[in-house]
Amino acid sequence: MPDLFSPYTLKGVTLRNRTVMSPMTMYNSVDGQLDDYHVSYLGARAAGGFALVFGEQMAITPEGRTTTSCGGIWKDSQIEGHARVCKIIERMGAVPAIQLGHTGRKGSELPPHRGVNANGSKKQLPPDHPDGWTCLAPSAIPYGSGGHIYPVHALTVEEIKGLHQSYADAAVRALAAGYKWLELHFAHGYLGASFFSPLANKRSDQYGGSVANRARFHLEAIDAVRAVWPEKYPLTMRLGVDDLNPAGTQFDDAVEAIKMMKAHGLDLADLSLGFNTDEMIDSPMKNVGFMVERAHRVRSEVGIAVATSWNLGVPQNADRYIRQELIDLVMLGRPALANPHWPVWAARELGYGSPFSLVQSDWRWWLENFRGHAPSIGWPEVQPLQAPDQARKAA
Numbered sequence: 001m002p003d004l005f006s007p008y009t010l011k012g013v014t015l016r017n018r019t020v021m022s023p024m025t026m027y028n029s030v031d032g033q034l035d036d037y038h039v040s041y042l043g044a045r046a047a048g049g050f051a052l053v054f055g056e057q058m059a060i061t062p063e064g065r066t067t068t069s070c071g072g073i074w075k076d077s078q079i080e081g082h083a084r085v086c087k088i089i090e091r092m093g094a095v096p097a098i099q100l101g102h103t104g105r106k107g108s109e110l111p112p113h114r115g116v117n118a119n120g121s122k123k124q125l126p127p128d129h130p131d132g133w134t135c136l137a138p139s140a141i142p143y144g145s146g147g148h149i150y151p152v153h154a155l156t157v158e159e160i161k162g163l164h165q166s167y168a169d170a171a172v173r174a175l176a177a178g179y180k181w182l183e184l185h186f187a188h189g190y191l192g193a194s195f196f197s198p199l200a201n202k203r204s205d206q207y208g209g210s211v212a213n214r215a216r217f218h219l220e221a222i223d224a225v226r227a228v229w230p231e232k233y234p235l236t237m238r239l240g241v242d243d244l245n246p247a248g249t250q251f252d253d254a255v256e257a258i259k260m261m262k263a264h265g266l267d268l269a270d271l272s273l274g275f276n277t278d279e280m281i282d283s284p285m286k287n288v289g290f291m292v293e294r295a296h297r298v299r300s301e302v303g304i305a306v307a308t309s310w311n312l313g314v315p316q317n318a319d320r321y322i323r324q325e326l327i328d329l330v331m332l333g334r335p336a337l338a339n340p341h342w343p344v345w346a347a348r349e350l351g352y353g354s355p356f357s358l359v360q361s362d363w364r365w366w367l368e369n370f371r372g373h374a375p376s377i378g379w380p381e382v383q384p385l386q387a388p389d390q391a392r393k394a395a
């Protein structure tokens with residue numbers, strides 16, 4: 001039976017454990033470049049024991065960014081920054097992963113730390129703003145909520161083919177930079193998510209209507225990337241499998257689409273929500289592990305490896321989902337931001353025999369062998385876990 005710290009092999013890549021730093025946009029790039037900032041924070045997470053480390057969604061074209069401060073890989077001059085990131089992640093014992101994407105209707109935004117709407121959603125800039133542009137979409141329907149009201153451009157078939165070429169070109173650059181794992185971002189209301197959602201996709205051509213047609217954008221993107229991305233390296237995708245709205249993406253359709261993607265060479269499905277609308281029925285955002293059940297259904301019905309995120313940062317939960325073989329990998333977003341050493345901390349919390357085996361061997365040696373007062377090194381001894389009734393009595 002695997003646990004959170006069991007190694008995991010997919011294609012020719014072996015991860016040292018099941019913890020993944022989930023992709024997170026950082027709004028810290030100039031002209032899409034990665035620099036010391038990215039080397040530093042991604043290197044720190046690799047040093048902290050994560051087995052697979054993603055930066056943020058990397059835009060395949062400049063209009064594929066969320067904001068003009070987002071990272072990208074749409075031109076060769078961006079490869080060098082990515083190569084530095086890959087090098088530090090590998091040096092710290094983790095595998096470097098890239099998420100390629102295009103924000104579609106949710107682009108042309110202001111970074112959240114520079115201002116949000118009253119409801120906390122990100123602000124969109126008008127197309128004539130110096131940091132704005134006309135967003136691209138399957139149909140000429142703006143996202144609508146949160147000030148995303150500016151007209152969007154419905155992609156022509158020719159332009160869709162151009163984007164698939166951009167996915168492939170970006171994958172070639174990713175390989176040159178040293179990435180060993182590539183994920184396509186088809187969730188969170190971005191372009192791939194909106195092609196799959198009937199809320200955003202009202203096309204009457206081969207890209208709209210039936211499940212097979214709404215999945216065509218994704219299947220062609222997978223084909224384009226698979227043609228240039230080595231078989232030995234995993235090709236995965238994050239799909240928004242549910243809009244939690246009767247007029248939006250339905251989970252059963254997503255399961256069908258993932259079956260098709262598997263037939264096109266997909267190695268793992270990373271499941272998330274569609275976020276193609278703010279109007280979600282019974283939003284589960286505060287629930288622990290709310291994607292796990294859906295992920296497990298995909299795992300058993302499609303017969304493909306699965307990963308998921310959302311509220312998995314309590315070690316006991318993360319470990320249980322792996323032990324029960326509900327999911328193959330645990331994606332951690334905010335916990336990875338909050339604690340670069342989350343895997344080591346989780347190993348201590350779970351009473352795992354050698355938590356410091358998760359960090360590089362020279363650090364491990366010092367942490368396990370150098371004489372001194374153990375609690376003073378910053379990792380106090382863990383108290384045995386108490387059952388809830390014992391904890392109540394003690395309080």
Ligand SMILES: Cc1cc2nc3c(=O)[nH]c(=O)nc-3n(C[C@H](O)[C@H](O)[C@H](O)COP(=O)(O)O)c2cc1C
Pocket residue numbers: 022023024025026056057099185187188238272309310311312313331332333334335
């Ligand atoms: C600051 C921030 C930026 C994010 N950017 C991305 C992104 O670029 N791509 C993506 O697929 N998900 C993105 N996410 C979602 C995370 O990858 C993750 O799925 C989500 O935070 C839920 O996991 P958690 O509960 O562990 O935080 C972002 C989340 C945060 C907090």
